[in-house]
Amino acid sequence: MTGEFTSLPDVEPSRLVIERTQNPKKPPPPSGLVFGHTFTDHMLTIPWNASSGWGAPKIQPYGPLSLEPSATVFHYAQALFEGLKAYRDQNGKVTLFRPDMNMKRMNSSAKRIALPTFNGDHVIELIQELIRLDKHWIPAQPGYSLYIRPTLIGSQPALGIAPPNEALLFVICSPVGPYYPQGFKPVALYGTTEYTRASAGGIGAYKLGANYAPGVVAQKEAAKLGYVQNLWLHGPQHHITEVGTMNAFAVFKRSDGATELVTPPLDGIILPGVTRDSVLALARDHASGKAKVPELPENLVVSERSMTMKEVKDAAANGSLLEFFGTGTAAVISPVDRIGYLGEDVHIPTGPDGMGPVSRPIWKQLVGIQMGSVAHPWSVVVTE
Amino acid sequence: MTGEFTSLPDVEPSRLVIERTQNPKKPPPPSGLVFGHTFTDHMLTIPWNASSGWGAPKIQPYGPLSLEPSATVFHYAQALFEGLKAYRDQNGKVTLFRPDMNMKRMNSSAKRIALPTFNGDHVIELIQELIRLDKHWIPAQPGYSLYIRPTLIGSQPALGIAPPNEALLFVICSPVGPYYPQGFKPVALYGTTEYTRASAGGIGAYKLGANYAPGVVAQKEAAKLGYVQNLWLHGPQHHITEVGTMNAFAVFKRSDGATELVTPPLDGIILPGVTRDSVLALARDHASGKAKVPELPENLVVSERSMTMKEVKDAAANGSLLEFFGTGTAAVISPVDRIGYLGEDVHIPTGPDGMGPVSRPIWKQLVGIQMGSVAHPWSVVVTE
Numbered sequence: 204m205t206g207e208f209t210s211l212p213d214v215e216p217s218r219l220v221i222e223r224t225q226n227p228k229k230p231p232p233p234s235g236l237v238f239g240h241t242f243t244d245h246m247l248t249i250p251w252n253a254s255s256g257w258g259a260p261k262i263q264p265y266g267p268l269s270l271e272p273s274a275t276v277f278h279y280a281q282a283l284f285e286g287l288k289a290y291r292d293q294n295g296k297v298t299l300f301r302p303d304m305n306m307k308r309m310n311s312s313a314k315r316i317a318l319p320t321f322n323g324d325h326v327i328e329l330i331q332e333l334i335r336l337d338k339h340w341i342p343a344q345p346g347y348s349l350y351i352r353p354t355l356i357g358s359q360p361a362l363g364i365a366p367p368n369e370a371l372l373f374v375i376c377s378p379v380g381p382y383y384p385q386g387f388k389p390v391a392l393y394g395t396t397e398y399t400r401a402s403a404g405g406i407g408a409y410k411l412g413a414n415y416a417p418g419v420v421a422q423k424e425a426a427k428l429g430y431v432q433n434l435w436l437h438g439p440q441h442h443i444t445e446v447g448t449m450n451a452f453a454v455f456k457r458s459d460g461a462t463e464l465v466t467p468p469l470d471g472i473i474l475p476g477v478t479r480d481s482v483l484a485l486a487r488d489h490a491s492g493k494a495k496v497p498e499l500p501e502n503l504v505v506s507e508r509s510m511t512m513k514e515v516k517d518a519a520a521n522g523s524l525l526e527f528f529g530t531g532t533a534a535v536i537s538p539v540d541r542i543g544y545l546g547e548d549v550h551i552p553t554g555p556d557g558m559g560p561v562s563r564p565i566w567k568q569l570v571g572i573q574m575g576s577v578a579h580p581w582s583v584v585v586t587e
Numbered sequence: 588m589t590g591e592f593t594s595l596p597d598v599e600p601s602r603l604v605i606e607r608t609q610n611p612k613k614p615p616p617p618s619g620l621v622f623g624h625t626f627t628d629h630m631l632t633i634p635w636n637a638s639s640g641w642g643a644p645k646i647q648p649y650g651p652l653s654l655e656p657s658a659t660v661f662h663y664a665q666a667l668f669e670g671l672k673a674y675r676d677q678n679g680k681v682t683l684f685r686p687d688m689n690m691k692r693m694n695s696s697a698k699r700i701a702l703p704t705f706n707g708d709h710v711i712e713l714i715q716e717l718i719r720l721d722k723h724w725i726p727a728q729p730g731y732s733l734y735i736r737p738t739l740i741g742s743q744p745a746l747g748i749a750p751p752n753e754a755l756l757f758v759i760c761s762p763v764g765p766y767y768p769q770g771f772k773p774v775a776l777y778g779t780t781e782y783t784r785a786s787a788g789g790i791g792a793y794k795l796g797a798n799y800a801p802g803v804v805a806q807k808e809a810a811k812l813g814y815v816q817n818l819w820l821h822g823p824q825h826h827i828t829e830v831g832t833m834n835a836f837a838v839f840k841r842s843d844g845a846t847e848l849v850t851p852p853l854d855g856i857i858l859p860g861v862t863r864d865s866v867l868a869l870a871r872d873h874a875s876g877k878a879k880v881p882e883l884p885e886n887l888v889v890s891e892r893s894m895t896m897k898e899v900k901d902a903a904a905n906g907s908l909l910e911f912f913g914t915g916t917a918a919v920i921s922p923v924d925r926i927g928y929l930g931e932d933v934h935i936p937t938g939p940d941g942m943g944p945v946s947r948p949i950w951k952q953l954v955g956i957q958m959g960s961v962a963h964p965w966s967v968v969v970t971e
Contacts, residue, residue: 239657239746246656268661269651272630272759273623277652277740279803280664280796316800317807352746356661357800362623362736362761364799364832366807375656377746399788404781406801412664413797415748416700416741417790419663423701423750448748 211256214249214325214372219332224264233342236380238533239350243337243376247329251319253368260329262336265375271360275367281357282412283312286532287477288348288379289334289585291341292575297334297585299351300573302327304477309353312409317366318355326353330374331585337376338586345574346381350533382534387557389540392434392446393425394512396545400435400445400472407444407472414474415448422447430543432529437472441512441544444472449529449537450479453515454561456523462500464561468507478530481581482565483507498564512544519549526559527551536566595640598633598709598756603716608648617726620764622917623734627721627760631713635703637752644713646720649759655744659751665741666796667696670916671861672732672763673718673969675725676959681718681969683735684957686711688861693737696793701750702739710737714758715969721760722970729958730765734917766918771941773924776818776830777809778896780929784819784829784856791828791856798858799832806831814927816913821856825896825928828856833913833921834863837899838945840907846884848945852891862914865965866949867891882948896928903933910943911935920950 224244231241246265250258275281285305290298306323313320330351341349353374357367398421401407406414418433425433432447443451444467455463464486467473483505488494490503518524529537538557542549553559558566571577608628615625630649634642659665669689674682690707697704714735725733737758741751782805785791790798802817809817816831827835828851839847848870851857867889872878874887902908913921922941926933937943942950955961 237745237747242657265656267653268656269653272649272652272738272757273626273736273761275800276661276796277666277738278668278736278796279799280666281800282661282664284662315804317803350746352657352662354656354661361621362734363621364803364806366803373656377657397788399786402783402786402789404783405786405789411800412660412662413800415663416659416665416795416797419701419748419750420699422748 214257214260214321214329216260216325216328216332218259219329220259220261221336222261222263223336226264230340230378233344233347233378233380236378238379239377241377243340243349243378245333245336247333247374249329249372251370251372257319257321262333268371268373270358273360273362275357275359275361278362279357279364280411280413281316281318281367283309283316283318283355283410284412285309285353285410287351288532288573289341289351290348290573291343292573292582294575296575296587297338297341298573298575299331299583299585301477301481301581302330302583304480305353308410308475309355312411313355315406315409316411318357318370321372326372333374333376334585340376340378342378342380346384348379350377350379352377382537387538389538389553389557390431391429391541391543392432392539393428393430394436394441394542394544395421395425395433396436396441397421397424399437402437403471405472408469408474410474418448428543434542436512442509443467443512443515445474446529446537446539449531449534450474450476451529452482453510453527454525454559455518456525457504461502461504462525462561463504463506465506465508465510467509476530478532478535478569481569482530485565485568486561496564496568498567500560503561515542516544516549519551524551526553526562528559528562535569536562538562598641598644598705598713600644600709600712600716602643603713604643604645605720606645606647607720610648614724614762617728617731617762617764620762622763623761625761627724627733627762629717629720631717631758633713633756635754635756641703641705646717652755652757654742657744657746659741659743659745662746663741663748664795664797665700665702665751667693667700667702667739667794668796669693669737669794671735672916673725673735674732674957675727676957676966678959680959680971681722681725682957682959683715683967683969685861685865685965686714686967688864689737692794692859693739696795697739699790699793700795702741702754705756710756717758717760718969724760724762726762726764730768732763734761734763736761766921771922773922773937773941774815775813775925775927776816776923777812777814778820778825778926778928779805779809779817780820780825781805781808783821787855789856792853792858794858802832812927818926820896826893827851827896827899829858830913830921830923833915833918834858834860835913836866837894837911838909838943839902840909841888845886845888846909846945847888847890849890849892849894851893860914862916862919862953865953866914869949869952870945880948880952882951884944887945899926900928900933903935908935910937910946912943912946919953920946922946
């Protein structure tokens with residue numbers, strides 16, 4: 204993972220400058236936290252320009268950015284981001300979950316819109332330094348964590364549409380509560396056919412700002428119809444692609460007795476989610492016998508293949524649909540109990556705890572890894 | 588044209604506050620201007636928030652914007668813009684060209700990503716006020732103008748993906764030179780099949796930032812292959828959609844002797860360009876006999892219909908392709924002499940002046956209207 208502009212300086216942790224806040228804030232009571240509204244005392248910024256490469260990283264007091272009104276991010280959406288969490292595990296350690304995956308995807312996103320790439324390991328080191336400084340912001344209560352938001356924007360003050368010659372990478376941190384404070388609550392989705400999230404040759408496989416603003420109206424319209432989120436259906440056959448801003452999974456009982464876990468393949472219109480990848484990896488290792496996940500069905504088949512809304516609807520009707528869920532960093536797993544589709548509701552079974560036979564054990568395993576009760580190389584220690 | 592949040596205050600010119608710069612800059616010599624790199628002394632800002640609507644407009648010294656690092660524009664591309672020009676016409680008047688069209692489109696763009704709409708006539712009034720203050724920045728030389736960039740961004744400091752509850756409309760102005768300082772220079776295009784600009788259910792019909800960052804790599808790759816811009820081809824039949832960031836036009840000689848001017852229809856993936864609309868309107872009025880355009884062919888047919896790259900290639904081969912050009916605010920008309928397509932070059936005729944039988948008279952008429960030699964209601968006087 205090295206920058207594209209190899210002759211220019213890459214991100215260099217040894218150049219880090221730390222300016223501590225003179226006015227540390229008191230972290231608010233965790234119970235009142237709203238996702239992404241509260242930020243810690245410090246932020247990390249790393250400037251880049253085309254002639255001198257990546258500049259000295261700086262950890263400084265959290266505060267406003269000053270940008271020329273002509274900065275390209277305001278005009279041409281030269282913006283991309285990542286989302287990952289720092290957990291205070293049950294042993295008191297602070298850990299990150301697979302941060303290398305976020306850095307890999309961030310570089311892939313940067314390349315797609317001609318923003319500079321960078322050494323991901325070095326940025327992880329700097330993020331760890333930032334977390335260590337603000338680690339008292341991670342609530343100790345179970346289910347709470349510190350949401351880390353690395354962001355990269357084009358900041359050149361000029362209106363020409365071109366690769367920017369100035370950019371800014373910054374990282375901010377927000378303490379967040381559990382997605383389901385009262386236990387799992389399955390959500391109702393609206394099958395969106397009026398809008399598309401992504402298409403071949405587009406940007407759906409990258410975590411670019413440009414994928415998000417256009418989805419807000421689809422979400423708004425779903426909410427107006429009484430659904431919590433929208434389900435992105437693609438093409439004339441209404442292929443299932445994503446659930447709002449999460450990856451989509453379905454579980455079918457096959458006629459041969461196998462339990463099939465299905466998610467759409469990474470064909471260019473699907474975001475390569477870190478949780479998606481983790482669910483697939485755990486399920487595959489279980490299926491192959493390499494590493495069993497407790498309580499997960501024995502005869503499990505893991506498929507990255509396309510599925511249509513018709514397949515899901517028919518399976519729901521004949522009883523072979525076992526569950527449907529979304530995956531993402533915020534919720535980990537988000538079970539679905541209903542999909543509004545072309546004027547009718549497709550009902551999806553959920554267990555008394557809101558989950559299903561595959562999502563329940565996978566969720567337990569994932570959260571166990573994140574919280575330190577299950578040892579796994581995916582969990583990276585920030586501080587003991 | 589009134590805002591969507593009708594119970595809240597709309598943009599109100601009578602609330603305008605003007606803070607003049609204490610350090611006026613000296614406009615640089617026009618000959619050295621690079622598009623979008625130089626800005627005038629002042630800018631217009633109008634804040635909005637969901638609880639109190641549009642706030643007091645302010646004309647203030649041009650300078651940096653201060654935004655929280657959590658502002659939605661940095662993360663989710665809640666950004667849209669317009670581009671229009673103020674001309675110093677041959678009578679010394681300062682005029683705008685069809686600003687109502689820009690405001691209409693800006694509101695349409697805002698709606699598409701759940702940003703607030705506004706009274707477009709009122710924003711035009713405020714833009715005129717800004718231009719009057721900085722009118723000495725409009726170079727007097729023919730072909731020069733003041734490029735006006737209205738922009739609207741989501742500025743709520745929160746990471747939830749939702750309609751923002753804070754936004755900022757701002758307008759900056761940049762003196763610009765002629766697109767073709769040495770007369771028309773036809774450009775070579777690369778027919779892009781690797782990337783798509785837009786698709787059904789997407790955002791191609793809106794002037795959103797999110798349409799631009801993803802196009803930079805396509806342009807970069809075209810340049811690497813020796814082409815000036817890329818031609819966006821869509822779908823398995825390679826339908827012609829747009830030329831870089833311009834609308835696309837072709838002219839065919841039909842077997843019945845008519846001259847056919849063709850541009851793709853506004854089917855959801857085409858930006859409704861102001862120059863596109865003006866070219867069509869002038870050509871239609873000429874064809875119907877309502878208002879003749881000097882030198883434009885008599886037997887003219889104007890078609891908004893889809894066309895494939897195969898049609899253009901075949902017409903070039905059999906001599907029935909008369910010309911191909913892009914239209915946009917920056918260049919007005921940009922003639923094309925070559926299209927790289929699947930490994931070979933399609934050659935397109937151009938006249939000795941670089942233009943063709945339809946683009947030449949239309950361009951003269953449009954520039955005549957913009958520069959005041961042809962009286963037309965499209966030209967709006969800012970100051971005598």
